[in-house]
Amino acid sequence: LLEDGSELPTPPWHKPRKPRRSEAPRRPLTAELIVDTATRVMDAEGMDAVTMRRIAQELGTGPASLYAHVSNKDELLELVLDRVAAEVRLPEPDPARWQEQLKEVAREIRAAFRRHRDIARVSLGTIPTGPNLLRVAECELALMRAGGVPVPVAALAVDALGRMIDADSIEGTLLLDRSPKGKDPHEEFGHYVRQVRDYFASLPLDRFPNIVAIADELTRGGDDDRFEFSLDILVRGIASHAER
Protein backbone atom coordinates (compact mmCIF):
# COMPACT_ATOMS: atom_id res chain seq x y z
CA LEU A 1 0.00 0.00 0.00
CA LEU A 2 2.75 2.45 0.92
CA GLU A 3 5.09 1.42 -1.84
CA ASP A 4 3.97 4.20 -4.09
CA GLY A 5 4.90 7.64 -2.75
CA SER A 6 1.75 9.18 -4.09
CA GLU A 7 -0.30 7.07 -1.68
CA LEU A 8 1.34 8.44 1.44
CA PRO A 9 -1.16 10.01 3.81
CA THR A 10 -0.78 13.76 3.92
CA PRO A 11 0.90 14.67 7.19
CA PRO A 12 -1.51 16.29 9.66
CA TRP A 13 0.51 19.52 9.92
CA HIS A 14 0.19 20.14 6.22
CA LYS A 15 -2.92 22.29 6.00
CA PRO A 16 -4.34 23.16 2.58
CA ARG A 17 -3.52 26.75 1.75
CA LYS A 18 -7.10 27.82 2.12
CA PRO A 19 -9.28 25.94 4.51
CA ARG A 20 -12.60 25.90 2.71
CA ARG A 21 -15.90 25.94 4.53
CA SER A 22 -17.73 23.50 2.30
CA GLU A 23 -16.36 20.02 1.88
CA ALA A 24 -17.39 19.93 -1.78
CA PRO A 25 -14.46 20.13 -4.19
CA ARG A 26 -14.28 23.55 -5.75
CA ARG A 27 -15.61 23.73 -9.26
CA PRO A 28 -14.31 26.44 -11.56
CA LEU A 29 -16.21 29.67 -11.11
CA THR A 30 -18.86 30.39 -13.73
CA ALA A 31 -21.77 32.80 -13.90
CA GLU A 32 -24.11 29.85 -13.67
CA LEU A 33 -22.51 28.51 -10.51
CA ILE A 34 -22.70 31.96 -8.96
CA VAL A 35 -26.39 32.31 -9.85
CA ASP A 36 -27.08 28.83 -8.44
CA THR A 37 -25.42 29.74 -5.18
CA ALA A 38 -27.21 33.07 -4.96
CA THR A 39 -30.52 31.32 -5.53
CA ARG A 40 -29.78 28.83 -2.79
CA VAL A 41 -28.95 31.57 -0.30
CA MET A 42 -32.01 33.54 -1.40
CA ASP A 43 -34.28 30.55 -0.82
CA ALA A 44 -32.80 29.83 2.58
CA GLU A 45 -32.46 33.30 4.03
CA GLY A 46 -34.02 35.88 1.73
CA MET A 47 -32.67 38.63 -0.45
CA ASP A 48 -30.92 40.58 2.28
CA ALA A 49 -28.66 37.58 2.84
CA VAL A 50 -27.60 37.60 -0.80
CA THR A 51 -24.45 39.71 -0.65
CA MET A 52 -21.44 39.45 -2.90
CA ARG A 53 -19.32 38.58 0.11
CA ARG A 54 -21.64 35.85 1.28
CA ILE A 55 -21.89 34.23 -2.15
CA ALA A 56 -18.12 34.35 -2.51
CA GLN A 57 -17.66 32.78 0.91
CA GLU A 58 -20.12 30.05 0.01
CA LEU A 59 -17.96 29.32 -3.04
CA GLY A 60 -14.75 29.36 -1.06
CA THR A 61 -13.35 32.51 -2.62
CA GLY A 62 -13.29 36.27 -2.14
CA PRO A 63 -15.88 38.78 -3.31
CA ALA A 64 -13.59 40.25 -5.96
CA SER A 65 -13.60 36.94 -7.83
CA LEU A 66 -17.27 37.20 -8.68
CA TYR A 67 -16.77 40.32 -10.76
CA ALA A 68 -15.05 38.34 -13.50
CA HIS A 69 -18.37 36.60 -14.24
CA VAL A 70 -21.06 39.03 -13.16
CA SER A 71 -20.84 42.77 -13.62
CA ASN A 72 -22.37 43.73 -10.29
CA LYS A 73 -24.89 42.78 -7.64
CA ASP A 74 -27.90 44.15 -9.51
CA GLU A 75 -27.10 42.02 -12.52
CA LEU A 76 -26.67 38.99 -10.31
CA LEU A 77 -30.10 39.53 -8.80
CA GLU A 78 -31.65 39.92 -12.23
CA LEU A 79 -30.06 36.65 -13.30
CA VAL A 80 -31.57 34.97 -10.25
CA LEU A 81 -34.95 36.46 -11.15
CA ASP A 82 -34.79 35.12 -14.67
CA ARG A 83 -33.78 31.72 -13.36
CA VAL A 84 -36.92 31.76 -11.20
CA ALA A 85 -39.03 32.82 -14.18
CA ALA A 86 -37.84 29.66 -15.93
CA GLU A 87 -39.97 27.67 -13.49
CA VAL A 88 -43.21 29.25 -14.67
CA ARG A 89 -45.22 26.74 -16.72
CA LEU A 90 -47.22 28.24 -19.55
CA PRO A 91 -50.44 26.89 -21.07
CA GLU A 92 -51.15 26.16 -24.71
CA PRO A 93 -53.38 29.11 -25.69
CA ASP A 94 -57.06 28.22 -26.03
CA PRO A 95 -58.92 31.36 -27.18
CA ALA A 96 -62.18 30.20 -25.60
CA ARG A 97 -60.60 30.10 -22.14
CA TRP A 98 -58.21 33.04 -22.35
CA GLN A 99 -59.34 34.73 -19.15
CA GLU A 100 -58.95 31.61 -17.04
CA GLN A 101 -55.62 30.90 -18.71
CA LEU A 102 -54.39 34.40 -17.96
CA LYS A 103 -55.27 33.80 -14.33
CA GLU A 104 -53.43 30.50 -14.37
CA VAL A 105 -50.28 32.19 -15.63
CA ALA A 106 -50.56 34.84 -12.92
CA ARG A 107 -50.93 32.13 -10.26
CA GLU A 108 -47.91 30.30 -11.67
CA ILE A 109 -45.77 33.42 -11.46
CA ARG A 110 -46.91 34.13 -7.94
CA ALA A 111 -46.18 30.57 -6.88
CA ALA A 112 -42.69 30.69 -8.38
CA PHE A 113 -41.97 34.00 -6.63
CA ARG A 114 -43.21 32.68 -3.30
CA ARG A 115 -41.02 29.63 -3.60
CA HIS A 116 -38.06 32.00 -3.67
CA ARG A 117 -38.77 34.33 -0.79
CA ASP A 118 -38.61 38.02 -1.65
CA ILE A 119 -37.25 37.63 -5.19
CA ALA A 120 -40.25 39.71 -6.34
CA ARG A 121 -38.48 42.78 -4.98
CA VAL A 122 -36.13 42.47 -7.92
CA SER A 123 -38.99 42.25 -10.36
CA LEU A 124 -40.75 45.42 -9.25
CA GLY A 125 -39.02 48.28 -10.94
CA THR A 126 -37.19 46.32 -13.59
CA ILE A 127 -38.34 46.25 -17.18
CA PRO A 128 -38.21 42.51 -17.88
CA THR A 129 -35.44 41.73 -20.34
CA GLY A 130 -34.29 38.24 -19.37
CA PRO A 131 -35.27 35.45 -21.79
CA ASN A 132 -37.55 33.69 -19.36
CA LEU A 133 -39.32 36.83 -18.24
CA LEU A 134 -39.87 37.66 -21.89
CA ARG A 135 -41.23 34.18 -22.51
CA VAL A 136 -43.84 34.77 -19.79
CA ALA A 137 -44.74 38.23 -21.08
CA GLU A 138 -45.05 36.89 -24.62
CA CYS A 139 -47.50 34.27 -23.40
CA GLU A 140 -49.63 36.83 -21.58
CA LEU A 141 -49.74 38.97 -24.69
CA ALA A 142 -50.66 35.97 -26.85
CA LEU A 143 -53.52 35.05 -24.54
CA MET A 144 -54.93 38.55 -24.54
CA ARG A 145 -54.57 39.00 -28.28
CA ALA A 146 -56.37 35.68 -28.78
CA GLY A 147 -59.11 37.03 -26.53
CA GLY A 148 -59.55 40.11 -28.69
CA VAL A 149 -57.93 42.60 -26.33
CA PRO A 150 -56.75 45.61 -28.38
CA VAL A 151 -53.00 46.16 -28.55
CA PRO A 152 -52.82 49.37 -26.47
CA VAL A 153 -54.89 47.78 -23.71
CA ALA A 154 -52.83 44.59 -23.76
CA ALA A 155 -49.63 46.60 -23.41
CA LEU A 156 -50.95 48.38 -20.33
CA ALA A 157 -52.41 45.14 -18.98
CA VAL A 158 -49.13 43.14 -18.93
CA ASP A 159 -47.76 45.93 -16.87
CA ALA A 160 -50.71 46.15 -14.49
CA LEU A 161 -50.75 42.39 -13.98
CA GLY A 162 -47.03 42.29 -13.36
CA ARG A 163 -47.14 45.05 -10.80
CA MET A 164 -50.01 43.41 -8.96
CA ILE A 165 -48.22 40.07 -8.79
CA ASP A 166 -44.99 41.72 -7.67
CA ALA A 167 -46.66 43.73 -4.94
CA ASP A 168 -48.64 40.73 -3.70
CA SER A 169 -45.56 38.52 -3.60
CA ILE A 170 -43.50 41.11 -1.77
CA GLU A 171 -46.19 41.66 0.84
CA GLY A 172 -46.60 37.95 1.28
CA THR A 173 -43.00 37.37 2.21
CA LEU A 174 -41.95 40.62 3.85
CA LEU A 175 -43.50 39.83 7.18
CA LEU A 176 -41.93 36.40 7.23
CA ASP A 177 -38.53 37.73 6.24
CA ARG A 178 -38.79 40.34 8.94
CA SER A 179 -39.46 37.99 11.84
CA PRO A 180 -36.43 37.28 14.01
CA LYS A 181 -34.28 34.37 13.00
CA GLY A 182 -34.79 31.79 15.69
CA LYS A 183 -38.57 32.13 16.03
CA ASP A 184 -41.26 30.27 14.17
CA PRO A 185 -42.29 32.82 11.57
CA HIS A 186 -45.89 31.64 11.40
CA GLU A 187 -46.44 32.03 15.12
CA GLU A 188 -44.63 35.37 15.05
CA PHE A 189 -46.82 36.55 12.19
CA GLY A 190 -50.03 35.51 13.91
CA HIS A 191 -48.96 37.36 17.00
CA TYR A 192 -48.23 40.50 15.02
CA VAL A 193 -51.55 40.42 13.17
CA ARG A 194 -53.43 40.00 16.44
CA GLN A 195 -51.62 43.02 17.85
CA VAL A 196 -52.57 45.13 14.85
CA ARG A 197 -56.20 44.02 15.08
CA ASP A 198 -56.38 44.95 18.75
CA TYR A 199 -54.78 48.29 17.98
CA PHE A 200 -57.31 49.00 15.24
CA ALA A 201 -60.16 48.04 17.55
CA SER A 202 -58.86 50.39 20.24
CA LEU A 203 -58.72 53.50 18.03
CA PRO A 204 -60.98 56.49 18.87
CA LEU A 205 -64.40 55.73 17.44
CA ASP A 206 -65.14 59.30 16.41
CA ARG A 207 -62.15 59.64 14.10
CA PHE A 208 -61.91 56.06 12.84
CA PRO A 209 -65.45 54.62 12.89
CA ASN A 210 -64.93 52.30 9.93
CA ILE A 211 -61.53 50.94 10.91
CA VAL A 212 -62.78 50.21 14.42
CA ALA A 213 -65.94 48.58 13.12
CA ILE A 214 -64.21 46.22 10.70
CA ALA A 215 -60.86 45.73 12.46
CA ASP A 216 -61.46 42.01 12.20
CA GLU A 217 -62.01 41.94 8.45
CA LEU A 218 -59.07 44.27 7.83
CA THR A 219 -56.63 41.92 9.51
CA ARG A 220 -58.16 38.60 8.51
CA GLY A 221 -55.02 37.69 6.59
CA GLY A 222 -56.08 35.38 3.79
CA ASP A 223 -53.11 35.82 1.49
CA ASP A 224 -54.80 33.84 -1.24
CA ASP A 225 -58.12 35.64 -0.90
CA ARG A 226 -56.45 39.00 -1.37
CA PHE A 227 -54.59 37.79 -4.43
CA GLU A 228 -57.62 36.19 -6.05
CA PHE A 229 -59.66 39.32 -5.41
CA SER A 230 -57.20 41.58 -7.20
CA LEU A 231 -56.63 39.05 -9.95
CA ASP A 232 -60.33 38.62 -10.61
CA ILE A 233 -60.93 42.36 -10.79
CA LEU A 234 -57.96 42.93 -13.05
CA VAL A 235 -58.84 40.19 -15.52
CA ARG A 236 -62.49 41.21 -15.68
CA GLY A 237 -61.39 44.78 -16.24
CA ILE A 238 -59.12 43.73 -19.08
CA ALA A 239 -61.87 41.60 -20.59
CA SER A 240 -64.24 44.55 -20.54
CA HIS A 241 -61.96 46.21 -23.09
CA ALA A 242 -62.00 43.19 -25.44
CA GLU A 243 -63.71 43.36 -28.78
CA ARG A 244 -66.21 40.57 -29.05
Next chain:
Amino acid sequence: LLEDGSELPTPPWHKPRKPRRSEAPRRPLTAELIVDTATRVMDAEGMDAVTMRRIAQELGTGPASLYAHVSNKDELLELVLDRVAAEVRLPEPDPARWQEQLKEVAREIRAAFRRHRDIARVSLGTIPTGPNLLRVAECELALMRAGGVPVPVAALAVDALGRMIDADSIEGTLLLDRSPKGKDPHEEFGHYVRQVRDYFASLPLDRFPNIVAIADELTRGGDDDRFEFSLDILVRGIASHAER
Protein backbone atom coordinates in the same frame (compact mmCIF):
# COMPACT_ATOMS: atom_id res chain seq x y z
CA LEU B 1 -15.35 98.49 22.58
CA LEU B 2 -12.68 96.29 24.03
CA GLU B 3 -13.17 97.44 27.60
CA ASP B 4 -15.37 94.53 28.42
CA GLY B 5 -13.54 91.18 28.30
CA SER B 6 -16.59 89.37 27.00
CA GLU B 7 -16.41 91.38 23.80
CA LEU B 8 -12.94 90.19 22.89
CA PRO B 9 -12.82 88.50 19.51
CA THR B 10 -12.17 84.79 19.84
CA PRO B 11 -8.57 84.14 18.88
CA PRO B 12 -8.27 82.43 15.51
CA TRP B 13 -6.43 79.42 16.92
CA HIS B 14 -9.34 78.61 19.22
CA LYS B 15 -11.38 76.23 17.16
CA PRO B 16 -14.77 75.09 18.44
CA ARG B 17 -14.48 71.56 19.74
CA LYS B 18 -16.54 70.20 16.90
CA PRO B 19 -16.44 71.95 13.57
CA ARG B 20 -19.96 71.61 12.33
CA ARG B 21 -20.80 71.29 8.68
CA SER B 22 -23.94 73.40 8.64
CA GLU B 23 -23.74 77.00 9.73
CA ALA B 24 -27.16 76.81 11.39
CA PRO B 25 -27.03 76.83 15.18
CA ARG B 26 -27.70 73.37 16.54
CA ARG B 27 -31.17 72.86 17.90
CA PRO B 28 -31.71 70.21 20.55
CA LEU B 29 -32.27 66.81 19.01
CA THR B 30 -35.88 65.64 18.84
CA ALA B 31 -37.65 62.89 16.94
CA GLU B 32 -39.38 65.56 14.89
CA LEU B 33 -36.14 67.24 13.88
CA ILE B 34 -34.71 63.87 12.89
CA VAL B 35 -37.77 63.04 10.77
CA ASP B 36 -37.60 66.48 9.14
CA THR B 37 -33.98 65.96 8.23
CA ALA B 38 -34.59 62.45 6.92
CA THR B 39 -37.43 63.75 4.76
CA ARG B 40 -35.22 66.48 3.34
CA VAL B 41 -32.49 63.99 2.44
CA MET B 42 -35.09 61.60 1.00
CA ASP B 43 -36.52 64.34 -1.23
CA ALA B 44 -33.12 65.40 -2.45
CA GLU B 45 -31.40 62.08 -2.99
CA GLY B 46 -33.83 59.22 -2.45
CA MET B 47 -34.22 56.52 0.14
CA ASP B 48 -30.80 54.95 -0.27
CA ALA B 49 -29.24 58.22 0.86
CA VAL B 50 -31.25 58.12 4.09
CA THR B 51 -28.80 56.44 6.43
CA MET B 52 -28.49 56.91 10.15
CA ARG B 53 -24.98 58.18 9.66
CA ARG B 54 -25.98 60.70 7.02
CA ILE B 55 -28.88 62.09 9.04
CA ALA B 56 -26.62 62.40 12.07
CA GLN B 57 -23.97 64.19 10.03
CA GLU B 58 -26.60 66.57 8.69
CA LEU B 59 -27.52 67.37 12.29
CA GLY B 60 -23.91 67.83 13.36
CA THR B 61 -23.77 64.78 15.59
CA GLY B 62 -22.93 61.08 15.53
CA PRO B 63 -25.23 58.23 14.50
CA ALA B 64 -25.50 56.90 18.05
CA SER B 65 -27.26 60.07 19.15
CA LEU B 66 -30.30 59.34 17.01
CA TYR B 67 -31.13 56.19 18.92
CA ALA B 68 -32.26 58.21 21.92
CA HIS B 69 -35.21 59.51 19.88
CA VAL B 70 -35.91 56.83 17.28
CA SER B 71 -35.65 53.13 17.96
CA ASN B 72 -34.08 52.16 14.63
CA LYS B 73 -33.90 52.97 10.95
CA ASP B 74 -37.10 51.14 10.05
CA GLU B 75 -39.05 53.18 12.55
CA LEU B 76 -37.51 56.37 11.22
CA LEU B 77 -38.60 55.50 7.69
CA GLU B 78 -42.13 54.74 8.86
CA LEU B 79 -42.24 58.11 10.57
CA VAL B 80 -41.17 59.76 7.33
CA LEU B 81 -43.89 57.83 5.50
CA ASP B 82 -46.57 58.99 7.90
CA ARG B 83 -45.34 62.56 7.59
CA VAL B 84 -45.80 62.25 3.83
CA ALA B 85 -49.28 60.78 4.33
CA ALA B 86 -50.17 63.97 6.21
CA GLU B 87 -50.00 65.82 2.88
CA VAL B 88 -52.84 63.80 1.36
CA ARG B 89 -55.97 65.92 1.11
CA LEU B 90 -59.22 64.04 1.61
CA PRO B 91 -62.64 64.91 0.17
CA GLU B 92 -65.88 65.37 2.05
CA PRO B 93 -67.75 62.12 1.23
CA ASP B 94 -70.53 62.53 -1.31
CA PRO B 95 -72.25 59.13 -1.77
CA ALA B 96 -73.37 59.99 -5.30
CA ARG B 97 -69.77 60.45 -6.46
CA TRP B 98 -68.00 57.79 -4.39
CA GLN B 99 -66.19 56.20 -7.30
CA GLU B 100 -64.74 59.44 -8.58
CA GLN B 101 -63.85 60.45 -5.03
CA LEU B 102 -62.05 57.17 -4.44
CA LYS B 103 -60.03 57.84 -7.55
CA GLU B 104 -59.22 61.34 -6.34
CA VAL B 105 -57.87 59.98 -3.08
CA ALA B 106 -55.74 57.46 -4.97
CA ARG B 107 -54.34 60.24 -7.14
CA GLU B 108 -53.60 62.35 -4.08
CA ILE B 109 -51.66 59.52 -2.47
CA ARG B 110 -49.73 58.87 -5.63
CA ALA B 111 -48.88 62.56 -6.00
CA ALA B 112 -47.67 62.75 -2.39
CA PHE B 113 -45.50 59.68 -2.86
CA ARG B 114 -44.02 61.00 -6.06
CA ARG B 115 -43.17 64.28 -4.40
CA HIS B 116 -40.97 62.27 -2.06
CA ARG B 117 -39.00 60.03 -4.40
CA ASP B 118 -39.11 56.36 -3.49
CA ILE B 119 -40.87 56.71 -0.14
CA ALA B 120 -43.46 54.22 -1.46
CA ARG B 121 -40.91 51.46 -0.90
CA VAL B 122 -41.57 51.91 2.80
CA SER B 123 -45.30 51.65 2.29
CA LEU B 124 -45.25 48.36 0.40
CA GLY B 125 -45.03 45.64 2.99
CA THR B 126 -45.99 47.66 6.01
CA ILE B 127 -49.42 47.39 7.56
CA PRO B 128 -50.30 51.07 7.93
CA THR B 129 -50.39 52.06 11.58
CA GLY B 130 -49.32 55.72 11.61
CA PRO B 131 -52.11 58.23 12.34
CA ASN B 132 -52.03 59.83 8.92
CA LEU B 133 -51.99 56.56 7.03
CA LEU B 134 -54.96 55.46 9.12
CA ARG B 135 -56.75 58.72 8.35
CA VAL B 136 -56.39 57.97 4.63
CA ALA B 137 -57.52 54.35 5.00
CA GLU B 138 -60.50 55.47 7.08
CA CYS B 139 -61.55 57.82 4.30
CA GLU B 140 -61.30 55.13 1.65
CA LEU B 141 -63.42 52.82 3.76
CA ALA B 142 -65.98 55.57 4.38
CA LEU B 143 -66.27 56.27 0.66
CA MET B 144 -66.78 52.62 -0.21
CA ARG B 145 -69.26 52.03 2.60
CA ALA B 146 -71.20 55.07 1.43
CA GLY B 147 -71.22 53.52 -2.04
CA GLY B 148 -72.73 50.30 -0.76
CA VAL B 149 -69.60 48.16 -1.00
CA PRO B 150 -69.97 45.21 1.41
CA VAL B 151 -67.56 45.10 4.32
CA PRO B 152 -65.51 42.06 3.23
CA VAL B 153 -65.02 43.54 -0.24
CA ALA B 154 -64.10 46.95 1.16
CA ALA B 155 -61.47 45.35 3.39
CA LEU B 156 -59.85 43.61 0.44
CA ALA B 157 -60.21 46.71 -1.71
CA VAL B 158 -58.26 49.10 0.57
CA ASP B 159 -55.47 46.60 0.36
CA ALA B 160 -55.64 46.15 -3.40
CA LEU B 161 -55.74 49.91 -3.98
CA GLY B 162 -52.83 50.49 -1.64
CA ARG B 163 -50.69 47.87 -3.30
CA MET B 164 -51.42 49.24 -6.74
CA ILE B 165 -50.50 52.78 -5.70
CA ASP B 166 -47.33 51.60 -3.98
CA ALA B 167 -46.18 49.54 -6.95
CA ASP B 168 -46.92 52.34 -9.39
CA SER B 169 -45.09 54.91 -7.30
CA ILE B 170 -42.06 52.69 -6.87
CA GLU B 171 -41.85 51.96 -10.58
CA GLY B 172 -42.24 55.62 -11.37
CA THR B 173 -39.24 56.67 -9.34
CA LEU B 174 -36.93 53.66 -9.51
CA LEU B 175 -35.62 54.45 -12.95
CA LEU B 176 -34.94 58.03 -11.99
CA ASP B 177 -33.25 57.07 -8.74
CA ARG B 178 -31.12 54.60 -10.61
CA SER B 179 -29.72 57.00 -13.18
CA PRO B 180 -26.17 58.18 -12.46
CA LYS B 181 -25.83 61.27 -10.31
CA GLY B 182 -24.52 63.91 -12.65
CA LYS B 183 -26.70 63.16 -15.66
CA ASP B 184 -30.09 64.58 -16.50
CA PRO B 185 -32.39 61.76 -15.38
CA HIS B 186 -35.03 62.49 -18.00
CA GLU B 187 -32.60 62.24 -20.87
CA GLU B 188 -31.06 59.14 -19.31
CA PHE B 189 -34.48 57.56 -18.96
CA GLY B 190 -35.46 58.28 -22.53
CA HIS B 191 -32.23 56.74 -23.72
CA TYR B 192 -32.84 53.61 -21.69
CA VAL B 193 -36.42 53.20 -22.90
CA ARG B 194 -35.29 53.55 -26.51
CA GLN B 195 -32.68 50.86 -25.96
CA VAL B 196 -35.29 48.50 -24.52
CA ARG B 197 -37.64 49.17 -27.42
CA ASP B 198 -34.94 48.41 -29.98
CA TYR B 199 -34.05 45.26 -28.09
CA PHE B 200 -37.68 44.10 -28.08
CA ALA B 201 -37.97 44.82 -31.79
CA SER B 202 -34.84 42.79 -32.51
CA LEU B 203 -36.01 39.62 -30.77
CA PRO B 204 -36.51 36.44 -32.83
CA LEU B 205 -39.93 36.70 -34.42
CA ASP B 206 -40.76 33.01 -34.11
CA ARG B 207 -40.42 32.92 -30.34
CA PHE B 208 -41.64 36.44 -29.49
CA PRO B 209 -44.11 37.42 -32.21
CA ASN B 210 -46.24 39.64 -29.99
CA ILE B 211 -43.43 41.43 -28.21
CA VAL B 212 -41.76 42.21 -31.53
CA ALA B 213 -45.01 43.38 -33.08
CA ILE B 214 -45.93 45.79 -30.31
CA ALA B 215 -42.46 46.78 -29.06
CA ASP B 216 -43.51 50.38 -29.50
CA GLU B 217 -46.65 50.18 -27.40
CA LEU B 218 -44.89 48.20 -24.69
CA THR B 219 -42.32 50.91 -24.13
CA ARG B 220 -44.47 53.96 -24.77
CA GLY B 221 -43.91 55.17 -21.21
CA GLY B 222 -46.97 57.14 -20.22
CA ASP B 223 -46.65 56.95 -16.45
CA ASP B 224 -50.02 58.55 -15.97
CA ASP B 225 -51.76 56.39 -18.56
CA ARG B 226 -50.60 53.25 -16.82
CA PHE B 227 -51.78 54.50 -13.46
CA GLU B 228 -55.17 55.64 -14.71
CA PHE B 229 -55.68 52.33 -16.49
CA SER B 230 -55.09 50.28 -13.33
CA LEU B 231 -57.06 52.72 -11.20
CA ASP B 232 -60.04 52.65 -13.52
CA ILE B 233 -60.12 48.87 -13.66
CA LEU B 234 -59.77 48.56 -9.92
CA VAL B 235 -62.51 51.03 -9.05
CA ARG B 236 -64.91 49.57 -11.60
CA GLY B 237 -64.17 46.13 -10.22
CA ILE B 238 -64.89 47.28 -6.69
CA ALA B 239 -68.08 48.99 -7.83
CA SER B 240 -69.26 45.77 -9.46
CA HIS B 241 -69.43 44.27 -5.97
CA ALA B 242 -71.54 47.13 -4.59
CA GLU B 243 -75.14 46.56 -3.60
CA ARG B 244 -77.30 48.99 -5.46
Next chain:
DNA sequence: ACCTGAACACCGTTCAAGT
Protein backbone atom coordinates in the same frame (compact mmCIF):
# COMPACT_ATOMS: atom_id res chain seq x y z
C1' DA C 1 -7.69 34.91 -18.79
C1' DC C 2 -8.85 34.20 -14.46
C1' DC C 3 -8.34 34.89 -9.73
C1' DT C 4 -6.88 37.22 -5.41
C1' DG C 5 -5.54 40.32 -1.10
C1' DA C 6 -5.95 44.40 0.38
C1' DA C 7 -7.94 48.57 0.48
C1' DC C 8 -11.56 52.31 0.02
C1' DA C 9 -15.51 54.32 1.45
C1' DC C 10 -19.26 53.11 3.37
C1' DC C 11 -23.37 50.59 6.49
C1' DG C 12 -26.77 49.77 11.38
C1' DT C 13 -26.41 49.16 16.01
C1' DT C 14 -24.43 48.69 20.76
C1' DC C 15 -22.26 50.10 24.86
C1' DA C 16 -19.49 52.07 28.31
C1' DA C 17 -18.39 56.54 29.43
C1' DG C 18 -19.26 61.24 29.88
C1' DT C 19 -22.18 65.57 31.06
Next chain:
DNA sequence: ACCTGAACACCGTTCAAGT
Protein backbone atom coordinates in the same frame (compact mmCIF):
# COMPACT_ATOMS: atom_id res chain seq x y z
C1' DA D 1 -31.82 62.04 30.78
C1' DC D 2 -29.44 62.90 26.97
C1' DC D 3 -25.49 62.58 24.24
C1' DT D 4 -21.03 60.70 22.53
C1' DG D 5 -16.57 58.03 20.81
C1' DA D 6 -15.25 54.03 19.72
C1' DA D 7 -16.00 49.66 18.38
C1' DC D 8 -18.27 45.51 16.21
C1' DA D 9 -19.57 43.09 12.43
C1' DC D 10 -20.80 43.96 8.30
C1' DC D 11 -21.50 46.14 3.03
C1' DG D 12 -20.24 46.81 -2.81
C1' DT D 13 -16.63 47.70 -5.68
C1' DT D 14 -11.87 48.64 -7.44
C1' DC D 15 -7.24 47.71 -8.50
C1' DA D 16 -2.64 46.29 -8.64
C1' DA D 17 -0.52 42.05 -8.31
C1' DG D 18 -0.19 37.31 -8.93
C1' DT D 19 -0.71 32.66 -11.58
